[in-house]
Amino acid sequence: MEFSSKLLEKAVNEMAQLPGIGKRTALRLVLHLLKQPKEQTDFLTQSLMTMREEIKFCKSCHNISDVDICEICSNENRNHQIVCIVEDVRDVMAIENTGQFRGIYHVLGGKISPIDGIGPSQLNISSLVEKVKSGTISEIIFALSSTMEGDTTNFYIYKQIKETGVVTSSIARGISVGDELEYADEITLGRSIVNRIPFENSFKSN
Amino acid sequence: MEFSSKLLEKAVNEMAQLPGIGKRTALRLVLHLLKQPKEQTDFLTQSLMTMREEIKFCKSCHNISDVDICEICSNENRNHQIVCIVEDVRDVMAIENTGQFRGIYHVLGGKISPIDGIGPSQLNISSLVEKVKSGTISEIIFALSSTMEGDTTNFYIYKQIKETGVVTSSIARGISVGDELEYADEITLGRSIVNRIPFENSFKSN
Numbered sequence: 001m002e003f004s005s006k007l008l009e010k011a012v013n014e015m016a017q018l019p020g021i022g023k024r025t026a027l028r029l030v031l032h033l034l035k036q037p038k039e040q041t042d043f044l045t046q047s048l049m050t051m052r053e054e055i056k057f058c059k060s061c062h063n064i065s066d067v068d069i070c071e072i073c074s075n076e077n078r079n080h081q082i083v084c085i086v087e088d089v090r091d092v093m094a095i096e097n098t099g100q101f102r103g104i105y106h107v108l109g110g111k112i113s114p115i116d117g118i119g120p121s122q123l124n125i126s127s128l129v130e131k132v133k134s135g136t137i138s139e140i141i142f143a144l145s146s147t148m149e150g151d152t153t154n155f156y157i158y159k160q161i162k163e164t165g166v167v168t169s170s171i172a173r174g175i176s177v178g179d180e181l182e183y184a185d186e187i188t189l190g191r192s193i194v195n196r197i198p199f200e201n202s203f204k205s206n
Numbered sequence: 207m208e209f210s211s212k213l214l215e216k217a218v219n220e221m222a223q224l225p226g227i228g229k230r231t232a233l234r235l236v237l238h239l240l241k242q243p244k245e246q247t248d249f250l251t252q253s254l255m256t257m258r259e260e261i262k263f264c265k266s267c268h269n270i271s272d273v274d275i276c277e278i279c280s281n282e283n284r285n286h287q288i289v290c291i292v293e294d295v296r297d298v299m300a301i302e303n304t305g306q307f308r309g310i311y312h313v314l315g316g317k318i319s320p321i322d323g324i325g326p327s328q329l330n331i332s333s334l335v336e337k338v339k340s341g342t343i344s345e346i347i348f349a350l351s352s353t354m355e356g357d358t359t360n361f362y363i364y365k366q367i368k369e370t371g372v373v374t375s376s377i378a379r380g381i382s383v384g385d386e387l388e389y390a391d392e393i394t395l396g397r398s399i400v401n402r403i404p405f406e407n408s409f410k411s412n
Contacts, residue, residue, distance in 0.1 A: 001299060002299060002302060002303065003299070004264075004269050004270055004271055004276055004277065004278070004295060004298065004299075005261060005262075005270045005271055005272045006272055007253075007256060007257040007260055007261050007272060008257060008261065008270050008295075010253045010256075010257070011253045011254050011256075011257040013253075014249050014250040014253045014254070015250065015254075017246065017250070018235050018238060018239075018250075019234065019235070019238050020231070020234070020235075021235075025226070027296060028225065028226070028296075029224050029225070029226075029227075030254070030257065031294065031295065031296070032224060032225050033224075033254065033257075033258060034257075034258065034261065034270075035316075038258055038259070040223065041254055041255060041258040042255070042258075043220050044220040044221065044223070044224075044251075044254070045250075045251035045252075045254050045255050046251075047213075047216045047217045047219075047220045048217050048220070048221075048236070048239065048247055048250070048251050049247060049248070049251050050213060050216075050217075051213040051214060051216070051217040051236065051239075051240075052239060052240065052244055052247040052248075053244070054213055055211060055213050055214065055240065056211075063210050064210050064211045064214050064240070065210055065211055066211045066212055066213060070210055071210065072210070088237065089210060089214075089237065090233060090234075090237070092210065093207060093208060093209070093210075096208060097208065110241075
């Protein structure tokens with residue numbers, strides 16, 4: 001791409017560093033900002049900078065938070081003995097949305113992925129193991145996505161905590177509610193038969 | 207969406223103001239910035255702010271430029287008598303990429319679109335009409351996209367300059383090079399027959 005302006009080129013190149021944003025999309029976004037009042041660019045850049053500088057992570061569960069201990073961890077009405085292990089804040093938001101979980105979370109901040117150079121030490125694993133060893137937790141729910149990286153991470157954590165005798169579980173894998181059986185992949189359908197549940201449980205939501 | 211942090215929520219909301227970026231995509235982009243070193247956010251916000259504040263528009267063709275008169279308009283090797291009318295800087299870049307045009311441009315900055323509240327006065331039309339009336343231009347090439355807005359804009363400009371006797375032309379509409387005839391839409395195929403060209407011209411590129 002040949003740009004008529006170095007300022008434009010630089011802005012487009014920086015925008016195109018974001019994941020899933022190519023040069024063409026970046027140009028479209030930057031030209032949009034140019035057409036809008038200057039305030040829109042100010043608001044955007046200001047909110048990004050403030051967020052990047054001031055954001056905190058909960059000292060207990062490592063979720064993104066504005067305070068030292070997040071709302072969920074400081075809520076006494078939640079069951080602090082049941083800990084759900086998730087990858088990032090999006091998973092917390094998704095599970096919170098269901099209204100089905102009253103325990104607390106532990107946010108790993110990613111998955112073990114040697115190909116991306118992410119090892120166990122870059123994730124919030126040691127604090128989880130400590131928490132489990134301290135004996136205050138009765139059940140650990142593994143809720144990472146079932147990819148190779150997710151399974152590796154699950155297994156790595158499981159190996160370190162199994163001696164403590166804590167109850168471990170995994171979120172159920174199966175056919176999505178409302179999905180047609182014929183379109184489900186074989187592995188999911190296979191597991192949904194192996195891990196079938198008592199019929200009367202299939203209506204339950206909580 | 208329920209956010210665990212107001213800072214995060216604000217950043218996501220501002221990001222989601224950009225065209226084609228929904229809340230989920232915005233969250234993905236913002237979380238990416240959080241995972242990257244702080245410098246990446248600094249570079250992005252700095253380049254956007256600098257661009258928004260310092261960018262100039264060429265005083266002759268209204269294209270985005272770092273100087274008062276852009277490189278194309280100040281290039282004496284280009285034919286300043288042939289002016290190609292385009293919508294925005296992306297069209298200039300696309301035509302420049304072909305290497306087939308040696309004239310200069312006139313960037314309108316949009317198309318007449320009453321539904322979006324864009325009238326002729328918001329576009330760079332009057333400076334074009336003045337330029338044509340001054341008699342320094344021999345040919346005007348209309349190169350707006352052939353949508354209802356594009357045709358309206360073309361016709362509005364054409365009405366104002368036809369009395370000057372300047373030669374007007376439109377970029378050719380037809381079947382894309384390499385496309386199968388059977389998949390072309392009827393209007394394009396129809397026009398490509400009505401506006402057929404001498405066979406020996408069909409190999410020419412310049």
